[in-house]
Amino acid sequence: QVQLVESGGGLVQTGGSLRLSCAASGRTFSSYTIGWYRQAPGKERELVAAISSAGITYYPNSVKGRFTISRDNGKNTVYLQMNSLKPEDTAVYYCAAAPRFSVSLLLYDSWGQGTQVTVSS
Numbered sequence: 001q002v003q004l005v006e007s008g009g010g011l012v013q014t015g016g017s018l019r020l021s022c023a024a025s026g027r028t029f030s031s032y033t034i035g036w037y038r039q040a041p042g043k044e045r046e047l048v049a050a051i052s053s054a055g056i057t058y059y060p061n062s063v064k065g066r067f068t069i070s071r072d073n074g075k076n077t078v079y080l081q082m083n084s085l086k087p088e089d090t091a092v093y094y095c096a097a098a099p100r101f102s103v104s105l106l107l108y109d110s111w112g113q114g115t116q117v118t119v120s121s
Contacts, residue, residue, distance in 0.1 A: 002026035009115030020080040022095030030073040038091035052101040
């Protein structure tokens with residue numbers, strides 16, 4: 001497993017941007033798929049982006065074209081660039097690691113503590 005720490009959350013106005021970072025420890029970081037999930041109060045945790053060890057990415061339609069996931073294996077860090085933010089993007093954002101590429105929450109076995117993103121209208 002890897003240990004993950006998120007940062008970069010905060011309060012932003014509608015239409016604004018934020019960049020989240022997920023810093024990982026562990027020599028095998030580059031072999032993991034990293035996903036960004038979010039959870040709003042009263043809602044299920046949902047995947048908003050994932051990137052495989054080979055750089056293959058996935059986005060649901062709700063964020064496609066607005067969010068971009070990237071990774072820097074030299075820095076053991078994955079980023080989530082979020083543009084054109086909407087109030088419905090407000091949630092706690094978590095990064096998570098899976099041993100292979102997946103969009104299923106069940107395969108992600110290491111999680112960070114989360115970072116709050118609030119988008120004001």
